[in-house]
Amino acid sequence: MRVLGAALVAAAGVLAGLVSAGELRRELAVLDGFSVLLERLTMELTRFKTPLPELFSALAEELSGPAGRFCWTVAAGLAAGMEMSVLWRRAAEPLPGELRELLLPLGTVLGRYGAEEQAACAALVRERLSRRREERERNLRDRTRVRLGVFSAGGALLAVLLL
Amino acid sequence: MDGFSMAAALLPGELRRAAERLDPADRRRCEELRLRRGRRPTALLGGRERPFRAEPVTEPELRRVMELATRASLHAAEAELRRGYLSAPGGVRVGVCGTGVPGRDGPGGLRAFTSLAIRIPRAVPGCADGIWEAVTAGGFRSLLAVSPPGAGKTTLLRELVRRLSESGLRICVADERGELAGFEPEGAGFDLGPHTDVMTGVPKAAAAGMLLRSMNPQVLAMDEIADAAEAEALLAAVGCGVALLASVHGADLRDARRRPACRMLLDAGAFRRCVTVTCRGGVRSCRAEELP
Numbered sequence: 138m139r140v141l142g143a144a145l146v147a148a149a150g151v152l153a154g155l156v157s158a159g160e161l162r163r164e165l166a167v168l169d170g171f172s173v174l175l176e177r178l179t180m181e182l183t184r185f186k187t188p189l190p191e192l193f194s195a196l197a198e199e200l201s202g203p204a205g206r207f208c209w210t211v212a213a214g215l216a217a218g219m220e221m222s223v224l225w226r227r228a229a230e231p232l233p234g235e236l237r238e239l240l241l242p243l244g245t246v247l248g249r250y251g252a253e254e255q256a257a258c259a260a261l262v263r264e265r266l267s268r269r270r271e272e273r274e275r276n277l278r279d280r281t282r283v284r285l286g287v288f289s290a291g292g293a294l295l296a297v298l299l300l
Numbered sequence: 301m302d303g304f305s306m307a308a309a310l311l312p313g314e315l316r317r318a319a320e321r322l323d324p325a326d327r328r329r330c331e332e333l334r335l336r337r338g339r340r341p342t343a344l345l346g347g348r349e350r351p352f353r354a355e356p357v358t359e360p361e362l363r364r365v366m367e368l369a370t371r372a373s374l375h376a377a378e379a380e381l382r383r384g385y386l387s388a389p390g391g392v393r394v395g396v397c398g399t400g401v402p403g404r405d406g407p408g409g410l411r412a413f414t415s416l417a418i419r420i421p422r423a424v425p426g427c428a429d430g431i432w433e434a435v436t437a438g439g440f441r442s443l444l445a446v447s448p449p450g451a452g453k454t455t456l457l458r459e460l461v462r463r464l465s466e467s468g469l470r471i472c473v474a475d476e477r478g479e480l481a482g483f484e485p486e487g488a489g490f491d492l493g494p495h496t497d498v499m500t501g502v503p504k505a506a507a508a509g510m511l512l513r514s515m516n517p518q519v520l521a522m523d524e525i526a527d528a529a530e531a532e533a534l535l536a537a538v539g540c541g542v543a544l545l546a547s548v549h550g551a552d553l554r555d556a557r558r559r560p561a562c563r564m565l566l567d568a569g570a571f572r573r574c575v576t577v578t579c580r581g582g583v584r585s586c587r588a589e590e591l592p
Binding site: 182 | 309312363364366367368370371372373374375376378
């Protein structure tokens, strides 16, 4: 029983580490989704000058998760004639705080300037998103490693004590 | 939705409500809505402007009109903006004034918009009644409509296209700005007749060539002949036995001849008839004549 208890404690530590890894993957997937959105936005603006209603409708079909839902909200708002800056802010509301803050400035630029200016702003936001992603990945990986180490060591220590 | 409603739909909030408070008679005869930054917005009625709101137009309001007119896609309208206008849904043309931005090869576009002229498109069934017999006597022959800006030649052209189409002629329209057809994303706005094919969003000269090659027109219609390329495209159509229905800016035929593109066509005998449209004190009149 002691051995089983010790094994369970150690396993809990490993599980906690795996859960953290899962959180990391989900968070990075959200950031990746928006990175793809911004990359497509930049390309469509500069190469094809695609009108934003058509562009966001297409992206809403192609992207999944929070990025897809974001595009759907923007496309629906544009179809209803809403002002872009207001609509962009509303679409960004459900997003995590840091991601929302990164995206907000783009809403004051989209649709109002030439293709190059808009694309430059989108590219800048994407670059900041990319840096944020790297930082996040590094922090979470470190935290996960530490957490895994602490729980595993604690479990092992407990196992020793119990035995 | 009528032309006035289409134009008013481009106005934001309070500005739209103010325009919609115009009485029905004024809404029917309103030709343009004029917005100037820092000035009261006006409606062009019978050739004269009348304010329809006490408060001046603000810069955010102008920006919002541009956003609505371009469907939040100013970048997609850059080519038109270089020529000083936008084509908005419903055949509404928006003239734009602002600060020019130099581009790589000439005018780059406009920024800091200061004035907008929202032209209200309308169909006026019957506006060609007075000249119909003259332009169709002995069969329709190539016709040039001449008028100063804002006098109604596009409205007349629209009505002539419809009636000629209803008489059985196959009409092809090079409608670059979508003004004749009243272009909307979901389909044409104005009735141009049962035998009419419309090409929008393509430069008129290229559109004329495409229509000639693929749509077998009996009549080729083009509004506002502006340059040599368009004139040459029309001449090519004449060479294929296609009749023309076209318009050009000018006070009268002699004034129109001063434009090189128009002179080229007249000297080549491309047109057999001419209609001059004038507008005095808000009253329009048309005069048809045979050309030598």
